[in-house]
Amino acid sequence: MEFKTILFYIFSAVTIFAALRVITARNPVHAVLFLVLAFFNVAALWMLLQAEFLALALIMVYVGAVMVLFLFVVMMLDINIERVRQGFWSNLPLGAFVGLLMVAEMAVVLSGRYFGLANFPSQNLPADYSNTKELARVLFTEFAYPFEIASVILLVAIIVAVMLTLRKRKDNKAMNPSDQIAVKSRDRMRLVKMAPEVELPVAEKGGE
């Protein structure tokens, strides 16, 4: 057995274990961390398929940013496990339907050999083949417009999220840092020239 195959089985086993623990872990924070582990192993699997850009982008975007924010939210919420479990049986039929649908779709993908996917020519890539460069070439030439439109849609989503939560407080006391930096000492303190006030010695009253 090739070393790559052993690695594939290790990564897949860890992925499946982590994915199972995501739905079975009692503590939501543990569940999120197992999801991170699953992402990491999927990235490793993609790396084995020589899709290094996808693998590293997955780690950078999902593990490095999205899941951190997820973890933030989950850590701050006070989730009551018992209450979450109450709706289990009533939601089961819908959940089972969605689950079966996903299994069926995945089966179609995985049974590619049966549907004739094996007839596609296998790719023999040279050693200096750069997945990232090829992806960039296609993305910025053939699919430049869809790519830009997708990014604008994401930008709209960001602006909407900001606008939905933006509240102007009336008692806001925030200071403008550039005003603070622009302050000179003479704006704050005025030196006044004046004649010195000399305290005259009080004449002593004798005999007291």
Add this chain to the structure above:
Amino acid sequence: METTVLGFFEWLWGPLWAPLWTLVQPVWPLIWTLVKIVLILAPLLLSVAYLTFWERKIIGWMQVRIGPNRVGPWGLLQPIADGMKLFFKEVLFPSAADKKLFILGPIMAIAPALAAWAVIPFAPGWVLANVNAGVLYLLAISSVGVYGIIISGWASNSKYPFFAAMRASAQMISYEISMGLALITVLMVSNSLNLTEIVVAQSAGRFADMGIGALSWNWLPLLPMFGVYLISGIAEVNRAPFDVVEGESEIVAGHMVEYSGMSFAMFFLAEYANMILIAAMTSIFFLGGWLSPVSFLPDGFHWLAAKMASVLFFFLWIRATFPRYRYDHIMRLGWKVFVPLTLVWILVVGIWMMSPLTIWK
């Protein structure tokens, strides 16, 4: 180097070498990689130890003090003594802590700090993994480092570490963006994601032809990005003046309040290993890596070491000079100053590269 080592073993074992080699050969790539990992990590951990010493000395001199001078000649054994002390201290667990995650926290902090060194080229050919997407790998691995802080902050089950963990992760995610955007300009002018090729791309240019290579490195044409990268680097490793993560006046000592002994030492190691990593990355991306500043001196690892040492000195110097930033100012600097600046500069560099005035061909 590999053939030299093998030749040495062949000489050492004499006639016994041939049967031994048939046993060793299948696993030899693995052994050789492990040897290279040790060759990178051992000097790295030693420099981490002496960076702490150097920091205390330099800050001491800047504050007209002497600094550590008791242990060994000129205090040189101080980091060893500190290490021994931490090593023999008990690792305490808070009673309500999540034990497994409490142990995982420091591991998640130090692992990315060490793993990132796999793609750093020290000299031509001196690199553990000369991968095509080296820059992406560095960004991906350094973005994982934030987990060590979040996990330890949460698992401690204590208020101050949790506050610090939230501050730290917000800060690190914000400054990762400006660092990544600053690196995009470097990628544009070097036309590669491979770190070795990024260094080699800096060896060409008008000034390099005149013999002053130092003016051909990326720092001069991309000067604003060099500044953004350096400052974001300091914020990314949570060093002063951006060290609100462990602002002792506000939140005691950050996410490692509840840690003691070796588990605390691992956070410490991770912070300094990350500092050295940022120094190495700055030297490679902007200061020409192992290239010599002038053509009459030979290139080599010593130049990279000298550049890293200067960047590290800059970090220590800044720590001794500036008071701590307020938290909202840190966020403002990252999001309202650096991100727009880098976005505009990407456009400027793009237009510059396409115009007839381009210096990158």
